[in-house]
Amino acid sequence: MALRSPAIRNLLGPHTSISPLRQFQRRWAQVHDVRFVATHQLNNVVERYKDKLSQKAKQEGHSSIASLKEAYQDKIQSVRAADAVETPHPEPLSTSSQSNPGNPRPASSSSTSQPESHHASSPPKSSAPGIKPLSAYLDIPKILTLPQKEIETLWRLRHAPNPNSVCATIPLETYNRLVSTARQNPQFILPLPREIETPASDGERSADNPPTKSSIAAEIHFLQWGFHPPSSTPTSPPTSPDFRTQNTHTSTVIFTHLGAYKLHGAYAQPHTIITHHLDLADEKGLVLMNGTVVPDKGVSLDEAKLLIMWLQRFYDWGVDGSEGGKKGEMLRMFSRGDVAGFKVEDLVEEVERI
Structure with missing residues (x-):
């Protein structure tokens, strides 16, 4: 599945495969009865x-x-x-100052030194409850001395040991486009294909055929953006009176089964939570994203990655906004509660085009 924008391609590592979902794609395109x-x-x-x-x-x-x-x-x-349970997050890396060729972490040098974790007795705190700041994962002053490519590599390695973790590096200009759309449309729904058993029709039933048949339905997932105070102050003093920091907030997106949200409302347990950190935005022009897929919530890591990629495609309308098109109109209809105009069937068709 090709992406026009490389912004969140780091989401999928070189050995990641989403082929189990791709086999549903063509069959799903023929489904007209979208089932909640x-x-x-x-x-x-x-x-x-x-x-x-x-x-x-x-x-x-x-x-x-x-x-x-x-x-x-x-x-x-x-x-x-x-x-209510707190969503687990990866623990900070332990301090390492020795070069170790057998360790997947970068070797210690002037340009690739291992970030040191904070002492356990004084863990970093975020201004938003339940959200770990970037300093819980990386030593920010040391990270700022590294080139962009090494920061991206370190960020992936930082989350590689956790099988339920997802991460990405996003260019600041791409993130700003996403957020501009998100502030106007903080809630939306996205579908995932599911194979279900349905009763066979009278004409299909026989001694040789089972009473049920397999079909592909769209399982709907609810997403919601949240905006919180930044977890750190600007990393360097202003260079001019006109300086305006980009580190103005920390944002999150939670994904929940729509059925669970309809049943429990604000108390529904999300299956995936992602956080965007803007601590490096001023000096590096990068936003670091990480998240956790909660085990045993009915969504695999690959499926969560698929939802996050579709999130980007629906919320990033391009530099001039011309790529919004049908996707942008569906977001606006959903936000204003246009029941007559918003059709889940149209949403499924639009997702298939991505």
């Missing part, structure tokens, strides 16, 4: 417990299930908060 699989499961759960909830409401003197839910609202909120 998780949403159907949600409806089944509600119906399954409707009678028990009604009985519980009568026993406690409530007129309806809604009244029962309102009475237990505080307890529901406390249970949800207790169930």
Whole structure:
């Protein structure tokens, strides 16, 4: 799957393959009945417990299930908060000052010295709760002495040991285009192909054919941008009175199954979280992105990478904005709640063109 822009090509390493998803592509293109699989499961759960909830409401003197839910609202909120878990992040690299040819980390030298981690007794803090600053992964003063190519290599090596980690280096101008679109359209949905079993029609059923058949459906994922205060101050003093730092914020994008978001709202557990660090933006013109795919959430690392690449294609409209086209219009329709104009079938077709 070719990308016009090289901005997030570092997302996929040289040995990464997404061929299991590609085999769905042509078959998926023929699907016209787009299914919100998780949403159907949600409806089944509600119906399954409707009678028990009604009985519980009568026993406690409530007129309806809604009244029962309102009475237990505080307890529901406390249970949800207790169930929330912090997304794991890779631990900082240990300090290394000796050259080791057998170690995949760069050898110690004046241009490729290994960044030192902070002491465990005083871990770096981010101004946004739950978000690790860039200094938790790299020694920023040392990194700033390196050329861009070595920074990109170090960043990939920093996350290579974690099988659930994703990372990329993004040119500042590309990131600024993404953010410009994201501030106007902070929420969107993206599809992933899923093979599901569906009942066979009467004409397809026979002694030789099974009662079900395989088909490809679109599993929908909800994404949301977040903007937080920067985790560090500018890395060098202003060189002129007109100096304006680019390190004005830290941004995150969370990906959640749409069905889970519809069921739990803000308490839905995301399956992938990515963070953009702007600490090097002023001096190196680079934004470092890293993220974690939460295990056992129904999304593989390759599928998460696919969602992130599609995110870039929908939010980066090119230098002059001419590449927005249908993608840009779909983002705007979704943001303004245009139910009549926004069609999931059109979204699937647009994704297939990428």
